[in-house]
Amino acid sequence: MGDEMKIPQATAKRLPLYYRFINNLYLQGKLRVSSKELSDAVKVDSATIRRDFSYFGALGKKGYGYNVEHLLQFFRRTLDQDETTEVALIGVGNLGTAFLNYNFMKNNNTKIVVAFDANDGLVGTEIGGVPVAHIDDLEEKMGNVSVAILTVPSQAAQGITDRLVERGVSGILNFTPARISVPPTVRVHHIDLSVELQSLAYFLKHYPL
Amino acid sequence: MGDEMKIPQATAKRLPLYYRFINNLYLQGKLRVSSKELSDAVKVDSATIRRDFSYFGALGKKGYGYNVEHLLQFFRRTLDQDETTEVALIGVGNLGTAFLNYNFMKNNNTKIVVAFDANDGLVGTEIGGVPVAHIDDLEEKMGNVSVAILTVPSQAAQGITDRLVERGVSGILNFTPARISVPPTVRVHHIDLSVELQSLAYFLKHYPL
DNA sequence: CAAAAAACGTGATGAATTTCACAAAGTTAG
DNA sequence: CTAACTTTGTGAAATTCATCACGTTTTTTG
Ligand SMILES: NC(=O)c1ccc[n+]([C@@H]2O[C@H](COP(=O)([O-])OP(=O)(O)OC[C@H]3O[C@@H](n4cnc5c(N)ncnc54)[C@H](O)[C@@H]3O)[C@@H](O)[C@H]2O)c1
Ligand SMILES: NC(=O)c1ccc[n+]([C@@H]2O[C@H](COP(=O)([O-])OP(=O)(O)OC[C@H]3O[C@@H](n4cnc5c(N)ncnc54)[C@H](O)[C@@H]3O)[C@@H](O)[C@H]2O)c1
Numbered sequence: 112m113g114d115e116m117k118i119p120q121a122t123a124k125r126l127p128l129y130y131r132f133i134n135n136l137y138l139q140g141k142l143r144v145s146s147k148e149l150s151d152a153v154k155v156d157s158a159t160i161r162r163d164f165s166y167f168g169a170l171g172k173k174g175y176g177y178n179v180e181h182l183l184q185f186f187r188r189t190l191d192q193d194e195t196t197e198v199a200l201i202g203v204g205n206l207g208t209a210f211l212n213y214n215f216m217k218n219n220n221t222k223i224v225v226a227f228d229a230n231d232g233l234v235g236t237e238i239g240g241v242p243v244a245h246i247d248d249l250e251e252k253m254g255n256v257s258v259a260i261l262t263v264p265s266q267a268a269q270g271i272t273d274r275l276v277e278r279g280v281s282g283i284l285n286f287t288p289a290r291i292s293v294p295p296t297v298r299v300h301h302i303d304l305s306v307e308l309q310s311l312a313y314f315l316k317h318y319p320l
Numbered sequence: 321m322g323d324e325m326k327i328p329q330a331t332a333k334r335l336p337l338y339y340r341f342i343n344n345l346y347l348q349g350k351l352r353v354s355s356k357e358l359s360d361a362v363k364v365d366s367a368t369i370r371r372d373f374s375y376f377g378a379l380g381k382k383g384y385g386y387n388v389e390h391l392l393q394f395f396r397r398t399l400d401q402d403e404t405t406e407v408a409l410i411g412v413g414n415l416g417t418a419f420l421n422y423n424f425m426k427n428n429n430t431k432i433v434v435a436f437d438a439n440d441g442l443v444g445t446e447i448g449g450v451p452v453a454h455i456d457d458l459e460e461k462m463g464n465v466s467v468a469i470l471t472v473p474s475q476a477a478q479g480i481t482d483r484l485v486e487r488g489v490s491g492i493l494n495f496t497p498a499r500i501s502v503p504p505t506v507r508v509h510h511i512d513l514s515v516e517l518q519s520l521a522y523f524l525k526h527y528p529l
Numbered sequence: 530c531a532a533a534a535a536a537c538g539t540g541a542t543g544a545a546t547t548t549c550a551c552a553a554a555g556t557t558a559g
Numbered sequence: 560c561t562a563a564c565t566t567t568g569t570g571a572a573a574t575t576c577a578t579c580a581c582g583t584t585t586t587t588t589g
Contacts (some may be wrong), residue, residue: 121576123526127518131497145536154499157536158578165538173537174585196521205418212414212511221346221517257499258521284517284526288340296529300520303512304419308430309336311509312405312467315491316333320505330546348562354566367548374568382567383555 122163128153132187135236145176194260196221199256201271203228206286210260211239225253225261230264248277258282265289331372337362338393346392354385405430409466410480411472412452414435415495419469420448434462458488467491474498
């Protein structure tokens with residue numbers, strides 16, 4: 112499992128992106144692809160792509176490029192595309208509902224299998240094929256999911272996080288503006304939409320291209 | 321306006337985050353704060369915070385820390401908190417509706433003022449106080465917004481992008497999985513939720529903490 | 530088959546960012 | 560007022576990442 116511990120984090124973040132585009136190429140029937148072509152598609156410098164791939168060994172052929180099918184199979188293995196990661200979603204509001212309706216399974220090794228909310232009107236329903244349980248039953252009904260998506264009001268974020276961590280969750284995708292505290296064994300990725308919008312506006316005003 | 325061109329981009333991305341937490345402290349009636357306290361709250365190393373602030377001059381006092389009110393006023397000016405950036409949202413589906421219902425104006429210098437969709441059933445309605453117009457009327461009704469949020473199906477992303485760019489938009493927050501092409505004068509921030517989820521899963525499997 | 534073209538893999542370099550660690554300056558307590 | 564303590568601001572080192580540039584291998588063309 113965790114063999115190749117030397118892959119830069121920046122590279123690891125690009126792998127799912129590569130995977131998606133290579134899969135597209137495969138579905139289009141393309142047999143080979145060069146780092147330059149891939150670069151145009153994913154908007155990542157071609158040297159960076161070659162460097163990224165090289166961490167996994169020599170995947171390509173000089174003068175030819177990369178064999179699409181070979182590359183695809185390689186990525187499937189590397190991203191554990193076959194072994195699905197089960198995910199829980201907490202907070203079935205505006206954002207949470209959008210995620211449940213979205214089919215995260217396209218090109219994806221992750222699947223939301225259960226959702227939780229405090230609103231009794233939602234409990235017992237099914238959204239996008241995912242059953243909604245009551246937050247009070249979190250411990251009982253979350254099974255052994257290892258990843259949670261947090262889309263609750265920010266006030267509730269830390270309390271729920273503590274329960275998730277206690278229950279053994281090791282990764283949290285946090286959409287709330289709260290910066291949650293977790294033990295060092297738990298990984299949190301923050302997606303802060305307000306900050307993204309504000310910083311885009313700031314860049315436009317102060318870093319004219 | 322664009323005086324301080326020397327602020328590292330990594331710092332610029334953290335400014336809205338700092339602003340939000342400083343504002344919270346102010347609302348809580350706190351008079352001063354140290355880089356260490358702020359570090360605990362925003363989960364950014366305290367040395368990084370001091371370095372970030374130092375790009376704007378000496379904002380703090382040795383042995384004391386930072387005066388919350390002073391800091392807040394400084395950030396308000398710096399982030400142009402008073403001058404609101406008007407934003408258009410394209411694609412009023414699951415995700416787009418969530419954004420419209422969300423009040424981006426809390427602690428925020430950005431405001432969605434108009435939305436567009438191809439679905440006639442939506443056109444003419446108002447969601448979260450934002451009027452929805454038909455995508456055919458994009459050029460006519462978008463006014464002079466400079467930023468657009470893209471939440472359309474990925475197939476439509478490039479076509480709409482071209483129209484936005486043609487119309488003078490200079491920043492795009494792209495939520496579609498498509499990697500769109502723009503001239504070098506336009507800034508695109510990609511938020512790829514599937515990639516975020518997949519890469520979190522990958523990190524958990526390969527980089528155990 | 531030979532020459533030209535294509536494209537990988539990577540050493541070297543440089544840019545950007547984070548972090549350490551400490552002198553200097555200010556605060557607090559007695 | 561003095562001593563002990565706190566905390567900033569910043570050189571310097573460390574780290575991470577992206578990009579250049581080219582030798583080498585393979586493919587393609589004529
Ligand atoms: N909607 C957006 O566009 C947007 C943008 C940026 C950030 N966010 C953040 O995402 C989070 C969710 O936003 P939203 O718009 O979906 O909010 P929402 O109010 O629509 O949904 C929140 C949901 O969480 C549920 N909830 C409340 N307390 C709970 C608890 N203790 N346990 C379980 N469920 C609980 C509520 O019943 C509700 O269904 C918020 O923190 C918000 O700040 C949202
Ligand atoms: N919903 C999610 O959780 C989620 C997650 C990851 C990525 N995304 C991406 O975000 C985008 C939107 O997702 P969604 O779930 O809201 O989809 P959706 O299908 O619910 O909404 C898309 C909306 O765009 C409108 N539309 C279609 N073509 C258009 C055109 N040419 N001009 C204007 N409007 C048009 C549709 O009428 C619809 O209202 C998609 O690209 C999707 O891949 C969504």
